[in-house]
Structures are given as C-alpha cells and as structure tokens.
Amino acid sequence: MNKNNVAIERIINGIATENPIFIMMLGMCPTLAVTTSVTNGIGMGLSTTAVLVVSNLVISLVRKLIPDDVRLPAYIVIVASFVTVTQLIMQAYFVALNDSLGVYIPLIVVNCIILGRAEAYASKNPPLASTFDGIGMGIGFTWGLFLLSAFRELFGAGTFAGIQVMPSIYKPIDILVKAPGAFLVLGFIVMAMNAMHIKTRANDVAEGCDNCPGCGAPGADPDCEGKEGKKA
Amino acid sequence: MNSLIMIVIGAAFMNNVVLSQFLGICSFLGVSNKIKTSASLGGAVIFVITIASAVAYILYTFILAPLGLDYLQTIVFILVIAALVQIVEMFLKKTSPALYTALGIYLPLITTNCAVLGVALNNVTDGYNFIESVVSGFGTALGYTIAIVLLAGIREQIADNDIPEPVKGAPLVLFCAALMGIAFFGFSSLG
Numbered sequence: 001m002n003k004n005n006v007a008i009e010r011i012i013n014g015i016a017t018e019n020p021i022f023i024m025m026l027g028m029c030p031t032l033a034v035t036t037s038v039t040n041g042i043g044m045g046l047s048t049t050a051v052l053v054v055s056n057l058v059i060s061l062v063r064k065l066i067p068d069d070v071r072l073p074a075y076i077v078i079v080a081s082f083v084t085v086t087q088l089i090m091q092a093y094f095v096a097l098n099d100s101l102g103v104y105i106p107l108i109v110v111n112c113i114i115l116g117r118a119e120a121y122a123s124k125n126p127p128l129a130s131t132f133d134g135i136g137m138g139i140g141f142t143w144g145l146f147l148l149s150a151f152r153e154l155f156g157a158g159t160f161a162g163i164q165v166m167p168s169i170y171k172p173i174d175i176l177v178k179a180p181g182a183f184l185v186l187g188f189i190v191m192a193m194n195a196m197h198i199k200t201r202a203n204d205v206a207e208g209c210d211n212c213p214g215c216g217a218p219g220a221d222p223d224c225e226g227k228e229g230k231k232a
Numbered sequence: 233m234n235s236l237i238m239i240v241i242g243a244a245f246m247n248n249v250v251l252s253q254f255l256g257i258c259s260f261l262g263v264s265n266k267i268k269t270s271a272s273l274g275g276a277v278i279f280v281i282t283i284a285s286a287v288a289y290i291l292y293t294f295i296l297a298p299l300g301l302d303y304l305q306t307i308v309f310i311l312v313i314a315a316l317v318q319i320v321e322m323f324l325k326k327t328s329p330a331l332y333t334a335l336g337i338y339l340p341l342i343t344t345n346c347a348v349l350g351v352a353l354n355n356v357t358d359g360y361n362f363i364e365s366v367v368s369g370f371g372t373a374l375g376y377t378i379a380i381v382l383l384a385g386i387r388e389q390i391a392d393n394d395i396p397e398p399v400k401g402a403p404l405v406l407f408c409a410a411l412m413g414i415a416f417f418g419f420s421s422l423g
Contacts, residue, residue, distance in 0.1 A: 191399055
C-alpha cells in the first residue's frame with residue numbers, strides 16, 4: 001500500500017470504522033461533560049486532536065527506545081507534557097474557551113482515546129501512519145462531540161454556537177443542556193444506531209468485563225483477556 | 233466543622249462527581265453490573281482518592297508552588313497517582329492481606345479513573361487547605377461510590393426485564409444514569 005492510501009485509510013478509520021465515541025465508546029468523560037454548547041464541543045475536540053496527533057507521532061518515533069515494562073508510564077509522561085503545552089497555549093490565546101472547559105483540559109491526560117491509540121497503534125506503527133491515525137481519530141472525536149453538542153445546544157437552549165436560531169415560540173428543553181441530558185442524548189444516539197444495526201462496541205461496555213474499566217488503558221488487569229476474549 | 237460537613241455533602245450529593253461532573257464514567261458504565269463488585273471498587277476509590285488528595289496537596293503547596301512550577305501540576309499529579317496506587321497495593325499486600333483480597337484487581341485500575349486526577353486538580357483550583365482537600369477528596373469518592381452502587385442496584389433489578397432490542401446494553405445504562413442524575417438534582421437545594 002502506498003503512503004497516500006495509508007493516510008486516507010487511517011482518517012476514514014477514525015471518522016467511521018472505529019469512531020472513538022459512537023463505535024468504541026472511549027473518552028466518555030469529556031464527551032458527556034463539555035458538550036453543552038457547540039463551541040465547547042469543538043474546542044475540546046480540537047485540543048484533544050492536537051494532543052493526540054503530536055503524542056502519536058512522538059510515541060511512534062521513540063517506540064523502539066522504550067523498554068516494554070515501562071512503556072505505559074513513559075506514554076503517560078509524553079501525553080501529560082503535551083497536555084500541559086496545550087493548556088498553556090489555551091490560557092494565553094483562548095481565555096474564554098479555557099475558562100469554560102476548565103478542569104477538562106488537564107484531564108485530557110486520562111482520556112482513554114489517547115493512551116488507547118498510543119498502545120493500540122502508535123507503539124506498533126511508523127511515525128507517518130501514526131500521525132494520520134491521530135488525525136483520523138481526532139477528527140472522529142471532534143465530529144462526535146460536534147454532533148452531540150449541536151443536538152444538545154439546539155434543542156436545550158435554542159441556539160447554535162451561541163447564536164439564537166430557534167424561533168422565539170420554541171421553548172427550549174432545559175434538561176438537555178443540564179447534566180442528565182448528556183446521558184439521555186448519548187443513550188438515544190446509541191439506541192438509534194442499534195436500531196439501524198450499526199455494530200457498536202457499546203454493548204460490550206455495558207455487559208462489562210468485570211476485570212476491566214472499559215478503557216484498555218494502563219493498569220488494566222493483565223489477566224483480562226479483553227472484551228472479545230471474554231465474550232467468546 | 234460545619235464547613236467540612238458542607239464540603240462532604242456538596243461533593244457527594246450536590247455536585248456528584250459522576251452524575252454532574254462526569255468524572256470516572258468509564259468504570260461507572262463498565263463495572264456497575266453487580267452491587268458487590270461496584271461496592272469493592274467504590275471502597276478502593278475512596279481509599280486512593282483520600283490519600284491522593286493529601287499527597288497532591290503536600291506536593292503542590294510545599295514543592296510546586298514555592299518553586300513556581302505549578303504549571304507542571306498535571307504531569308506531577310498523574311505520576312504521583314500512578315506511583316501511589318502501586319505503593320498502596322504493595323503496602324496492603326504486606327500488612328492487610330484481607331483488605332488486599334477484597335479490593336483485589338480494582339486497585340491498579342484506579343490510576344486511569346479520571347476522578348482521582350480531577351479531585352487533585354479541583355482542590356488546587358478551589359484553594360482548599362490540607363484538611364479541606366482531604367475531606368473534599370473523601371466526599372467526592374463517597375459520591376462516586378454511592379452513584380455506582382445505586383446504578384448497580386438498578387441494573388440488577390432490571391436485568392431480567394423484557395427490554396426492546398435496540399435499548400438493550402449501553403442505551404439502557406445511559407437512560408438509568410440520566411434518571412439518577414435528575415433525581416440527584418433534588419440535592420442541589422441543600423446548599
């Protein structure tokens with residue numbers, strides 16, 4: 001496969017085939033927390049994308065230098081460094097967005113998507129492909145956040161990115177922009193996907209693997225055979 | 233004393249870490265199918281978050297802040313939490329095998345529970361002192377335990393019900409969580 005194909009394949013993989021939010025159900029904390037408005041959703045998506053692309057690239061570059069036993073702490077330090085850089089940039093240039101995203105910016109460190117991609121892809125593949133994997137996953141994540149936040153803001157507040165779009169006769173469904181609305185909207189989206197028979201990992205998460213937090217992240221039980229293994 | 237009680241009630245009920253701050257969602261959705269396992273996980277989380285809040289406070293106040301290195305807090309905290317979980321695990325194994333067996337595999341998983349890092353960072357933002365940090369950590373973890381045990385209870389009750397095919401699995405859990413979130417709104421008037 002030539003390089004162009006790998007790049008395109010990786011990006012489509014992130015947007016659709018292995019979409020982190022709707023198919024893999026990863027990174028649920030920011031997904032549910034910041035999607036109260038389109039601006040927040042996209043801001044969170046792009047910050048995560050930035051961290052994801054750079055950390056995928058760096059982890060792929062150093063993958064042969066890091067001993068297997070300490071790879072996860074090493075990945076965490078790499079990711080945490082880039083998160084700190086992102087946070088400093090946002091504090092300097094995007095003050096309003098930084099304030100409204102608050103603690104969720106430093107919490108990108110523990111976003112399962114980033115460590116998940118580091119472990120599943122960047123640690124085994126060359127830098128260029130890993131970079132595109134990060135871009136694809138990042139776009140997929142941003143797209144998912146956009147969809148959720150557009151729905152919640154439009155029906156919950158009657159606005160889109162802060163601009164009033166619903167006619168004044170429309171009474172916003174307040175609950176959608178409040179905390180429970182996040183669970184509700186995501187629940188409906190996954191339900192619709194189930195009804196259309198789009199295969200998601202969501203059901204495996206719900207069935208639970210007693211030993212596993214559902215993240216494939218560090219600290220996951222070494223004896224856990226993974227969700228597929230357990231199911232079989 | 234009153235303000236400490238308010239911090240616990242605020243962190244556990246009014247501002248529940250899972251239902252209104254969305255921290256620790258992975259384990260909340262993933263490890264909530266049996267009351268027993270979710271209670272063990274809750275116990276382990278209370279243990280780790282309380283200690284992590286204390287250690288993070290000491291490190292931040294006496295090392296990071298005086299040296300002007302507070303921008304390194306994310307990196308330092310996550311490493312401290314990872315190391316702490318390891319130490320707690322080794323310590324328990326030696327001193328209290330019974331507790332170690334009870335918490336079992338849940339201890340190592342807590343490193344990636346974003347509630348732990350979230351509490352440590354929030355304590356700094358809120359400007360809590362040492363006692364307040366520990367109490368707020370304990371309250372947050374208590375809220376996590378209450379939420380996950382309640383959800384597990386609901387899931388055990390409805391496990392054998394006749395549920396429409398598309399709703400089975402994740403959507404059902406998400407809807408339960410949404411209803412719990414609405415119920416927890418009732419506590420917000422406590423403040």
